Amino acid sequence: MDLKAVGQIAKTSFSSFRRLVNSGVSLFLYQPTGSEPEEYHKWYYNTFVWNKTKWLGVDTWKSVSDMWNYQEILSELKPSLIIEFGSNRGGSALFFAHVMQRLGHPFKVLSVDINHSILDPAAVNDPDILFVESSSSAPEIAEQIQRLKEEFPGKIFAILDSNHERDHVLAEMKLLRPLLASGDYLVVEDSCVNGHPVLPGWGPGPYEAIEAYEHEFPSDYAHDEGREQKFGFTFAPYGFLIRN
Ligand SMILES: C[S@@+](CC[C@H](N)C(=O)[O-])C[C@H]1O[C@@H](n2cnc3c(N)ncnc32)[C@H](O)[C@@H]1O
Numbered sequence: 001m002d003l004k005a006v007g008q009i010a011k012t013s014f015s016s017f018r019r020l021v022n023s024g025v026s027l028f029l030y031q032p033t034g035s036e037p038e039e040y041h042k043w044y045y046n047t048f049v050w051n052k053t054k055w056l057g058v059d060t061w062k063s064v065s066d067m068w069n070y071q072e073i074l075s076e077l078k079p080s081l082i083i084e085f086g087s088n089r090g091g092s093a094l095f096f097a098h099v100m101q102r103l104g105h106p107f108k109v110l111s112v113d114i115n116h117s118i119l120d121p122a123a124v125n126d127p128d129i130l131f132v133e134s135s136s137s138a139p140e141i142a143e144q145i146q147r148l149k150e151e152f153p154g155k156i157f158a159i160l161d162s163n164h165e166r167d168h169v170l171a172e173m174k175l176l177r178p179l180l181a182s183g184d185y186l187v188v189e190d191s192c193v194n195g196h197p198v199l200p201g202w203g204p205g206p207y208e209a210i211e212a213y214e215h216e217f218p219s220d221y222a223h224d225e226g227r228e229q230k231f232g233f234t235f236a237p238y239g240f241l242i243r244n
Pocket of ligand 1: 059060061062085086087088089090091092112113114115134135136137161162163168
């Protein structure tokens with residue numbers, strides 16, 4: 001190797017080393033003020049990013065970091081039944097079905113909504129999703145879940161994303177009470193409304209439903225705080241619950 005080549009290697013190594021030190025220092029010096037996640041949450045919610053979010057072309061009214069979190073939960077939990085209250089266009093049901101299809105064992109997604117007239121054909125045509133048009137708090141839904149539990153025994157992942165008023169969410173949580181078993185997962189979505197931290201004037205919503213439920217049944221659920229906090233903000237604050 002001639003001297004010129006040795007010099008070139010030394011120069012490159014030094015510049016890589018300098019880059020590493022400089023960027024390492026910048027990571028070390030970074031001091032979050034603590035308000036970043038809440039500000040980002042407000043920006044994300046109040047500028048309707050969630051309302052323009054799609055899964056493979058189908059409207060999916062979620063925060064994308066929550067979707068990633070759900071993907072991680074599903075791949076670990078490997079549920080055989082997913083219960084979704086609130087379908088809208090069916091984008092979230094389709095997302096759950098696609099993740100589950102890759103996991104490769106038998107499952108069903110039950111997605112319930114009072115109005116299925118706007119479902120996207122891509123969701124309707126997915127053989128692993130069962131769409132049921134009904135109020136999610138109707139007793140027939142509990143019977144339907146019981147039947148699916150027998151057909152698809154195993155863990156359950158349930159997600160509440162329908163009517164975001166406290167009394168309705170509380171009714172949904174009570175409907176699921178005898179149907180969920182230890183280790184099953186429940187996400188109560190849009191607990192961010194009513195000032196947690198968005199839409200401060202909403203009135204009692206999902207967050208208050210969780211509080212009311214836990215007042216009545218304090219030992220039912222453990223809060224999965226690690227997942228709740230993982231991506232800085234979530235549309236389901238206080239709403240990542242694991243059945244005891
Ligand atoms: C926020 S959207 C669901 C969004 C969907 N999960 C997604 O991520 O794209 C709420 C849905 O709840 C439905 N809904 C409202 N009241 C309901 C009820 N009592 N039972 C079931 N669904 C209801 C609405 O029709 C609406 O489609």
